[in-house]
Amino acid sequence: MSRSERLLDLIQILRRHRRPVSGHTLADEMGVSIRTLYRDIATLQGQGAPIEGEAGLGYVLKPGFMLPPLMFTDEEIEAIVLGSRWVAKQPDKRLATAATDALAKIAAVLPDDLREDLDATTLLVGPRSESAEAIDLGVVRQAIRDEHKLGFLYRDAGGSASERLVWPFALSFFDKVRVMVAWCEMRQDFRHFRADRMSGLTATAIRYPRRRQVMLKEWRATLGAPGQNGATETSG
Structure with missing residues (x-):
């Protein structure tokens, strides 16, 4: 949970209490330390939230407080x-x-x-491009979020098929094609897989052994390195 989400949750919890509630009670409900809770209270007060009270006495949000409307340029x-x-x-x-x-x-x-x-607004988007993808990209995105392995059948540019088990960690969106970036167990390297060449997608409950943020960083480092297949192939 991001800090902004935590602050919004704190506002919602305070709204549920009409009488002062102790910092320890709030901290327990939020799942944070009492020190973090006190910092969050001070942040909200500094941003204009009418929270009354202090440590040891409890806190209460004055009625009628509304979050300011979103403002954009x-x-x-x-x-x-x-x-x-x-x-x-x-x-x-x-x-x-x-x-x-x-x-x-x-x-x-x-x-x-x-x-x-x-x-x-007069900024428009052109018509949707025709896609030959037969897989559900939502399954790919969920596997990336969960850091779970994916299995599928992949056909390269020449039509040769192979079964793959990969560790997906990114999905690139281009005008006419979507490309999954993953660590391929068969190739033991980073590979790019075009979604329109994938079929038989199988979501697993197997968590891959590395964090996706770490693999993303390492993959990015290969993009400028000559001779790195994972950075240039889309044929798998």
């Missing part, structure tokens, strides 16, 4: 809309729906003038 709104519209055009249906829903949620909490700017 014109270019920030354009970036949000353009990005959401682009994702909504992608063949990953679950991600496309999530982009549309997220944009609607943002619009619901914007002030009226900014909501009008959001609806009236």
Whole structure:
């Protein structure tokens, strides 16, 4: 959980209590140390949240407090809309729906003038490209989040097929193709796999032995290194 999410959760917990609640009770409910709780209370107070009380006496949020509306510059709104519209055009249906829903949620909490700017932006996304992908990219994204191995059948550019078991840690979105970046157990190296050449995708519950952030960092280091197959192949 990010710090901003934790602060929002703290606000919601305080809203549930009409009488002062002790710091230790709040810390236990949040799953944080009492020192972290005191820092979070001070942060919220510094940002204008009307939290009354002090250590040893308890805390209470005065009634009527509302989080300030989201504020964006014109270019920030354009970036949000353009990005959401682009994702909504992608063949990953679950991600496309999530982009549309997220944009609607943002619009619901914007002030009226900014909501009008959001609806009236003239940055458009072209028609969705035809995709020959037969796999569910949502399964790939879930495996990346869970750090679980994936199995599938892969056909290279020449049509040769091979069964792969990989450790997926990134997914790249291009206009006409999606590419999964993974450590391939068969090749014992980083490989790029085009989603339109994958079939028979099998999600496993096997956690791979390394953290995806570490592999992402190591893979990026290979991109500028000559002779690194993992950085140049999309044929697997």
